Amino acid sequence: MSMRQAREHLFKILFESDSNSVLPINIIYDYINRDENIIKKEYMDFIVKYSEEISANIDEIDKTIDINMRGWDINRIGVVDRVLLRISTYEILYDIIPQNISINEVVELAKIYGEEKSYEFINGVLANIIKFKKSN
Known part of the structure; x- marks a missing residue:
């Protein structure tokens, strides 16, 4: 997975979060529960950090x-x-x-x-x- 793919996952998570008025972290957990290999661990920190920082700000x-x-x-x-x-x-x-x-x-x-x-x-x-x- 490239950073571009990680960013695309971030986009999808934030899109789902915005569309359903659900916290991004809940969407991330849903992603992991659906398929724990969907997002490589090396990019999980990026996705979690960005989703939390964007939500906080x-x-x-x-x-x-x-x-x-x-x-x-x-x-x-x-x-x-x-x-x-x-x-x-x-x-x-x-x-x-x-x-x-x-x-x-x-x-x-x-x-x-x-x-x-x-x-x-x-x-x-x-x-x-x-x-x-x-x-x-």
Whole structure:
């Protein structure tokens, strides 16, 4: 499993969590119970850490997204877009990985799981977030 696959599992877990109003850690346990080999142990720490950190900082992450969507509200966009924006915004705000890598990863996931133009929307919002972060 590559980091891209681990990130895809993270996306699926956060998507299910958001869709069903269930804590991500419960979804992770469900994944493990379904098939303990579905997520390699080496990536489990990454998935657990990210899901916990995003959940713990959701208010700041969502506020940052809202400010930079211009005319949209975080609760009015699709779950796919919302979850992908949360993952990358978390990475950008807390300098987890280089911004261009974060954006590229979520844009690629948006091309797979999002609507036809989701990746363009996500790319634009994340570009605004980077500008916002630099100015503050």
